[in-house]
Amino acid sequence: MKIEQLHQLFLQSKGITTDTRSVKTNQLFFALKGDNFNGNTFAWQAIKKSAGYAIIDEVKYAQNDRYIVVGNVLETLQQLARFHRKYLNIPILAITGSNGKTTTKELIHAVLRKKFDTAATTGNLNNHIGVPLTLLSMKRTTDFGIVEMGANHAGEIKHLCEIALPNYGYITNFGKAHLEGFGSIEGVIKAKSEMYDHIKAHKGVIFLNADDPVQVAQSSYEHSFTFGTGKNVDVKAEYLYDSQTAQVSIDNHLYKSTLTGSYNSVNIAAAICIGKYFKVNENSISQAIGSYIPTNNRSQIIKVGGLTLLMDAYNANPTSMKAALESFSKNPAKDKIVILGDMFELGSASAEEHQQIVLTLEKMDLAKIYLVGSNFFKTHSHKSNIETYETFTDLSEALKHQKPTQGYILIKGSRGMALERVLDVLREKN
Known part of the structure; x- marks a missing residue:
């Protein structure tokens, strides 16, 4: 089956599932494989629970025409997600970095949904499976997509960008994370910067923390929208911190938050910067930042x-x-x-x-x-x-x-x- 045909089935379905325990009527079940499981063996359960179709890659498990056999289920899921992203043709903002990317993604989502019908990565579904699922959760009514991208080895961000095709990108920072896979901090910088490479190649926009000299050196791109405490930035910020929570002052407007940790001031400033770029009004940004309450053991x-x-x-x-x-x-x-x-x-x-x-x-x-x-x-x-x-x-x-x-x-x-x-x-x- 061609991706175009599978996409038509997807549009007529109730969405995607990869877990037979949560199958809903008329969903498409993708029989993914892992180190300790083979989704093909569970496909019959999905069909029994009223899934519309089961996408499998081992023909021996196909029992009738509700089983769609493909070459590789994971690759098909990724191809379908890319096709759907192009079909929607909406702006996509990609976020990666060593630290703070999920919190920053949630803050940006809180700000942008004040103006747009916005869809964003749920939790930390930010890998080669999570990114396609995020894209496929976006509907024809979605105005704006926010996709978090995680990586623990070189080439992964490049691959995720080829699926999501982001128009905009933000890297929170380069830190000593996943050194086992990246080898060194230099490896981290090179791998995360694959997002910059994609954005530049497609003439998109990079959002940049101008106070981070390593990022400034890596970006070097004319289509950048910057924030920071120094001169010649698009959004000039002052970072404040009381006994518990992070705060940011921009143009004499104080943005208060419930986030602990002074390091979250930069995450807040990034969300404000991106909100201003997309012309979300000041009061809406302030409300979004102030009402965001972290969950899941984050700050x-x-x-x-x-x-x-x-x-x-x-x-x-x-x-x-x-x-x-x-x-x-x-x-x-x-x-x-x-x-x-x-x-x-x-x-x-x-x-x-x-x-x-x-x-x-x-x-x-x-x-x-x-x-x-x-x-x-x-x-x-x-x-x-x-x-x-x-x-x-x-x-x-x-x-x-x-x-x-x-x-x-x-x-x-x-x-x-x-x-x-x-x-x-x-x-x-x-």
């Missing part, structure tokens, strides 16, 4: 009795970890406590990067520091306020015996550490 402020938790446990790498610590250390509150979990996907740099975090912590005025995970457990420190635990169970037992009741606690670690579990420990009654 959340959570109260537990006399404790104020700064929950930032969705992900972590050396760059984001240091930024969070530096911001937290400036908080004037007393009794500041830090709970940090291992940073993953750092490859051969892992031991050094974890030890560098410990050295950073030793210079800070913190009441107590808890480090958990096999990597942090191998670090060493001469400070008595730093405790290391190899497993979460060990940390949990320690917290139960010396549970803090007052103060501020920063909680941060890679997703695999699931440090949001600390909440349950702190909420337990002795």
Whole structure:
């Protein structure tokens, strides 16, 4: 079946699903494969649950004409998404970067939907499967699309751009993330800049943080719309920070937020910059920024009795970890406590990067520091306020015996550490 024909079936359907557990009537089921599963073997379940068609790539599973056999299901999904994107012919903004891309995407979405019927990546569905699903979630009524792109190896952003064909692009930053796949910070810069390469080749527009010299050097492009604290920028920003939340002042207008962490000021400024470029009015931008409430363990402020938790446990790498610590250390509150979990996907740099975090912590005025995970457990420190635990169970037992009741606690670690579990420990009654 040609992509044009499959697209017609898609337009007549109730959308795409890749999971038989959530099949809805008249959806198209794409039988994707993974390391430990073969979607072809579940296709019959999708049809039984009233899926319109099952797209498979192993002919032996085709039972009737409701099974569509293709060469490769994943490639077909990607081709269909690209075709649909061209069919809609709407502006697409792509976002990537080492840190803050999901929060920035949510802020930009909040701003742009004040003016446009906007569709954006849900959660962090930002890979070779998530990007096509995001594009296919866009409807004929959609005015504007926002697509988050993640990567852990070279060539991935290039591939995602070839699917989404973005007209606009923004890179949050270049940091020490996924070093195992990129090899070095230079590898990160080269891989993330594949978005810049695509935008330039297609004469699109780059949104640029002019305060970041590395990005300025990488972009070097006439069709850029800039923001920052220096001169000769399109949107001049002043970054402010009270005891808890990030704020930005532009043209004497103060944009307040509920986001913790001074590093979020740049994410806010990016959303304001993009909103101004697309002529969203000032009051609407301000309302969007002020009403955005982070979820899913990203820059959340959570109260537990006399404790104020700064929950930032969705992900972590050396760059984001240091930024969070530096911001937290400036908080004037007393009794500041830090709970940090291992940073993953750092490859051969892992031991050094974890030890560098410990050295950073030793210079800070913190009441107590808890480090958990096999990597942090191998670090060493001469400070008595730093405790290391190899497993979460060990940390949990320690917290139960010396549970803090007052103060501020920063909680941060890679997703695999699931440090949001600390909440349950702190909420337990002795």
